[in-house]
Amino acid sequence: MNSGTSLQTGLERVELRALVVGAVALLLCGIGAYSRPDEFYQSYLFAFVFWMGISIGCTEVLMLHHLVGGDWGLAIRRLLESASRTLWVMLVLFVPILVGLRHLYLWARPDEVLHSPELQQKSFYLNVPFFLVRMAVYFIVWLVYGQLLNKWSTEQDRTGAPAIMRRLQSLSGPGIVIFGLTVTFAAIDLVMSLEPHWSSTIYGMMFIVGEVLSALSFVIVIAMILAEHKPFAAVTSPKSFHDLGNLLLTFVILWAYIAVAQLIIIWSGNLQDEIPWYLRRTAGGWGNVVLILAVFHFAVPFLLLLSRDVKRKARALGAVAFGVLIMQFIDTFWLIEPALRQKQFHVSWMDFAGAIGVGGLWIAFFAWQLKKRPLIPLRDPRVEKFLLQEERA
Amino acid sequence: MATEPLKGSPHLVPAPLIGPGYDYATVTDKISSIVLTQKTPRSWIFGFAVAFFLLMVLMFAIGRLFLLGVGIWGIEIPVGWGWAIVNFVWWVGIAHAGTLISAILLLMHQEWRTSINRFAEAMTLFAVSCAGMFPLLHLGRPWMFYWLFPYPNTMKVWPQFRSPLVWDVFAVSTYATVSLMFWYVGLIPDLATIRDRSKRRVSQKIYGILAMGWRGSAAHWKRYETAYLLLAGLATPLVVSVHSVVSFDFAVGIVPGWHSTIFPPYFVAGAIYSGFAMVLTISIPVRKVYGLEDFITQRHLDNMAKILLATGLIVGYGYVMETFMAFYSGSPYDKFMIMARMTGPYMKFYWALIFCNMVVPQFLWSTRVRSNITGLWVISILVNIGMWLERYVIVVGSLARDYMPTMWYRYSGTAWDVATYVGSIGLFLTLLFLFLRYLPMISIFELRQLVPPEKRPTAPGATRATVEG
Numbered sequence: 001m002n003s004g005t006s007l008q009t010g011l012e013r014v015e016l017r018a019l020v021v022g023a024v025a026l027l028l029c030g031i032g033a034y035s036r037p038d039e040f041y042q043s044y045l046f047a048f049v050f051w052m053g054i055s056i057g058c059t060e061v062l063m064l065h066h067l068v069g070g071d072w073g074l075a076i077r078r079l080l081e082s083a084s085r086t087l088w089v090m091l092v093l094f095v096p097i098l099v100g101l102r103h104l105y106l107w108a109r110p111d112e113v114l115h116s117p118e119l120q121q122k123s124f125y126l127n128v129p130f131f132l133v134r135m136a137v138y139f140i141v142w143l144v145y146g147q148l149l150n151k152w153s154t155e156q157d158r159t160g161a162p163a164i165m166r167r168l169q170s171l172s173g174p175g176i177v178i179f180g181l182t183v184t185f186a187a188i189d190l191v192m193s194l195e196p197h198w199s200s201t202i203y204g205m206m207f208i209v210g211e212v213l214s215a216l217s218f219v220i221v222i223a224m225i226l227a228e229h230k231p232f233a234a235v236t237s238p239k240s241f242h243d244l245g246n247l248l249l250t251f252v253i254l255w256a257y258i259a260v261a262q263l264i265i266i267w268s269g270n271l272q273d274e275i276p277w278y279l280r281r282t283a284g285g286w287g288n289v290v291l292i293l294a295v296f297h298f299a300v301p302f303l304l305l306l307s308r309d310v311k312r313k314a315r316a317l318g319a320v321a322f323g324v325l326i327m328q329f330i331d332t333f334w335l336i337e338p339a340l341r342q343k344q345f346h347v348s349w350m351d352f353a354g355a356i357g358v359g360g361l362w363i364a365f366f367a368w369q370l371k372k373r374p375l376i377p378l379r380d381p382r383v384e385k386f387l388l389q390e391e392r393a
Numbered sequence: 394m395a396t397e398p399l400k401g402s403p404h405l406v407p408a409p410l411i412g413p414g415y416d417y418a419t420v421t422d423k424i425s426s427i428v429l430t431q432k433t434p435r436s437w438i439f440g441f442a443v444a445f446f447l448l449m450v451l452m453f454a455i456g457r458l459f460l461l462g463v464g465i466w467g468i469e470i471p472v473g474w475g476w477a478i479v480n481f482v483w484w485v486g487i488a489h490a491g492t493l494i495s496a497i498l499l500l501m502h503q504e505w506r507t508s509i510n511r512f513a514e515a516m517t518l519f520a521v522s523c524a525g526m527f528p529l530l531h532l533g534r535p536w537m538f539y540w541l542f543p544y545p546n547t548m549k550v551w552p553q554f555r556s557p558l559v560w561d562v563f564a565v566s567t568y569a570t571v572s573l574m575f576w577y578v579g580l581i582p583d584l585a586t587i588r589d590r591s592k593r594r595v596s597q598k599i600y601g602i603l604a605m606g607w608r609g610s611a612a613h614w615k616r617y618e619t620a621y622l623l624l625a626g627l628a629t630p631l632v633v634s635v636h637s638v639v640s641f642d643f644a645v646g647i648v649p650g651w652h653s654t655i656f657p658p659y660f661v662a663g664a665i666y667s668g669f670a671m672v673l674t675i676s677i678p679v680r681k682v683y684g685l686e687d688f689i690t691q692r693h694l695d696n697m698a699k700i701l702l703a704t705g706l707i708v709g710y711g712y713v714m715e716t717f718m719a720f721y722s723g724s725p726y727d728k729f730m731i732m733a734r735m736t737g738p739y740m741k742f743y744w745a746l747i748f749c750n751m752v753v754p755q756f757l758w759s760t761r762v763r764s765n766i767t768g769l770w771v772i773s774i775l776v777n778i779g780m781w782l783e784r785y786v787i788v789v790g791s792l793a794r795d796y797m798p799t800m801w802y803r804y805s806g807t808a809w810d811v812a813t814y815v816g817s818i819g820l821f822l823t824l825l826f827l828f829l830r831y832l833p834m835i836s837i838f839e840l841r842q843l844v845p846p847e848k849r850p851t852a853p854g855a856t857r858a859t860v861e862g
Contacts, residue, residue, distance in 0.1 A: 121723045122723050124720075125720075174758075180706075181710075188721075197723075199718050199722040200654045201653045201656075201711075201714040201718045202655040202657075202658065202714075203654075204714065205658060205710075257633065257657070257658075261656075261658070265641070265652065265653075265654045265656070265657075266654065268555075269645070269646075269647050269652050271652075273722070
């Protein structure tokens, strides 16, 4: 019981600190927004998309676990659930983007649209009212799903009714399909439309995989930290980390596969509507980012995760996952910022302040949600079975 | 912590993977008897006769092709790739399920794969043979096929490595080789079982040679397990790479309807989709004819149906993205291409494919449909048809209506196209029937691992099942 309370106070401490740090960083950004609004919105969009990715990714992994089962999800389920709750924070934090639409998107500036026949052609889709409607639909869908997944899970804790497991499963099957579509279109709306002349059919899938990768590496890092505490250690074993490691490896490979597939096709097509996307992302210093991503987002974690030892040791796996999370951060930056800072690679202090600000509030909310419920869904029949097996072993 | 009483919940006990009452001996008897003692069923003789007839049709069609050239097919510039390439992609796709079942599901510890992996692998092998035939026949001078390989020659001709068609040569030949190795290595212990149980001298000799001196010692098993896992690891990337390369054949070109970045994952998903459909199409009648309902259970069919649904949804996602981006991109050519698909000369094919690949699989959401064997069989056939149509719409639809209206052409296959296609089905079925008759179609030793512990012998001589794979 002792370590349980210390975990509780630990989470409280994290919550408070994250909240303070986040608020201060956002305040600084607010000041930056006054002096250099364009730069602020560029940085803020990046921060928003990165943290939003973890919330969405966690919800998707959660549904995947409900759908297909497996021991790997038992330990991280509460982490995923708490992360899916942060969608509420993201809803509030979406407001600055609404305010800065004109700073970010060419299609949201009437004067630009007036002079560009191409933008006029696309205005059936890329226009402000329709954008707002779509964003509202996405958020409603995501929040409803997050709400139900959490509510039923809490109900399972209370009543232990076996039917709930099935109900969560039936919710998750269609949920994955619905998320697949909404996340795709959200990625198109929020990020791809920064370059309205460019399009790529694999884009949505690229985002989904990236977000799941962020989510997995995030929860693995948290699980590594928690695994040192007593109650949580009961549901983690080298095998569960091994499974999570394999899942991480799969998504690292999938990420690289999608990135390379798009590159080969666009590069060999070499068409004037398509190739500028890569030209912008390799010119003026951005090319170094590509190198970093190729080596540290794919090659290094790929080789490390092939090792059984790395996957079975919580600490080693946690370190790799942390690296992947950092790389996801850089990858998100590389996907967004070259569209807005076309001439030269450039990092603003607000890129960090924004990410810390949004992230601080996100983590505070996450910690608050995490400490509200037991860290393990004890009444889930699969947890019972797992504990029984462990006891026998 | 655990203050709750711990008990196994009834909801966690999955449906059995093997019928009740089987032990080691009866499993072996049941499967090996099909090869050794059972009288060949009449349906086998009938089926083989039909398949063999179709194979002869293929031989005739190929003979004529060699004499007269590819002109006997309906291809005409700009539609240089007609049925032959459609068939190629269709067959390669079908091949994928075998590798997925045997390699990926093995690595994922999915025990249920055990009773379907052997013939899914065989199916892979036969489908790759059918697939590989088409690009070669399409060469115009097929007897020069070895020019595709980079070898030093006096002509100083070297393949164009920037062309995905050359990547295809390597992808498909690697795939065929690894699939063959994987299938054969998996067969060795069972070939030894058949050797030991056969009464006739000839079959003892033949199976004995094929079993490569297998004695079933602990050292044999240990090496076998290592080799099998390594081959599974090697085969896994091939599931993805082969069809990605096939998709590059199209996507690397700049033809509207081909040049689409989603092609690689969408083709891979489509391949697995059609592959599982084919496994269902074949396994449902086979389990009925040979009375294998206890080995290929309801749960197997249910799992395969779920994979069918999941991959079908990814394929559907591909259609949605293609259509949306055609309008979003603002490119008049892309928009025209989609409109031509939906309302042009090939619209019947397009809507039929949407029905078969997007609408029909939605029925699989329902447990009732998944447990209805006839329904499942019909769905699997419709999916096979749909996937053929999809390739037809992609290959022909895009070529027939490209950038230059003066170049437009209304393509349709000739009787020789049909004969070659139907003939390739004959080749596939002939090989399959021979396999069913002469080799154990279900892995005997792996199936024994599914025998419940209380039915397993306790003597140390036969406890291989207790060694974890």
